[in-house]
Amino acid sequence: MVNKYEVLWTLAVVGLIAGVAAYSTILLYQVDALPSHPGEYVEVKGHQWFWQFCYPANHTCYNVSYDPNTGGTSGGALWASPGESVQVNVTSVDVIHSFNIPGIGVRIDAIPGRVNSFAFNAPVASAGTEYLIQCTEFCGSFHGTMRAYLVLT
Numbered sequence: 584m585v586n587k588y589e590v591l592w593t594l595a596v597v598g599l600i601a602g603v604a605a606y607s608t609i610l611l612y613q614v615d616a617l618p619s620h621p622g623e624y625v626e627v628k629g630h631q632w633f634w635q636f637c638y639p640a641n642h643t644c645y646n647v648s649y650d651p652n653t654g655g656t657s658g659g660a661l662w663a664s665p666g667e668s669v670q671v672n673v674t675s676v677d678v679i680h681s682f683n684i685p686g687i688g689v690r691i692d693a694i695p696g697r698v699n700s701f702a703f704n705a706p707v708a709s710a711g712t713e714y715l716i717q718c719t720e721f722c723g724s725f726h727g728t729m730r731a732y733l734v735l736t
Contacts, residue, residue, distance in 0.1 A: 617702050622667035629680030629693035632725035634716065636661050647731040660734045661716060663705035670702045681720035684733055708735055
């Protein structure tokens with residue numbers, strides 16, 4: 584004999600799981616969606632052991648060198664205006680790197696031969712604010728020097 588409470592409980596659990604699955608599918612699509620008209624478009628290439636930022640809009644590329652003695656960088660940065668939508672295409676030319684901006688919760692792998700795209704909204708903060716960009720995938724002996732900054736302009 585089937586207990587009606589067991590049937591009700593089973594249907595409630597199945598309904599809950601189906602609801603979570605539907606919501607997760609929609610959320611996953613929205614998280615991975617790229618904006619149709621980003622404010623800034625940047626191509627990022629990981630090299631051993633520096634980041635290269637290319638801005639196709641003005642045909643410029645900057646290789647960022649990090650000085651561990653001073654903690655500063657030279658050669659360029661990832662520039663964005665506060666609140667601006669930024670689309671980033673990340674790849675690598677040699678080994679696997681991981682492009683990480685921990686201050687705003689951005690992390691994506693840079694894999695040779697593959698372009699990974701994502702978009703984020705630059706934080707609304709005062710001009711000149713900097714967020715650390717680092718490689719979080721061990722990529723060789725100078726992995727610790729693979730740093731740059733997201734600079735709000």
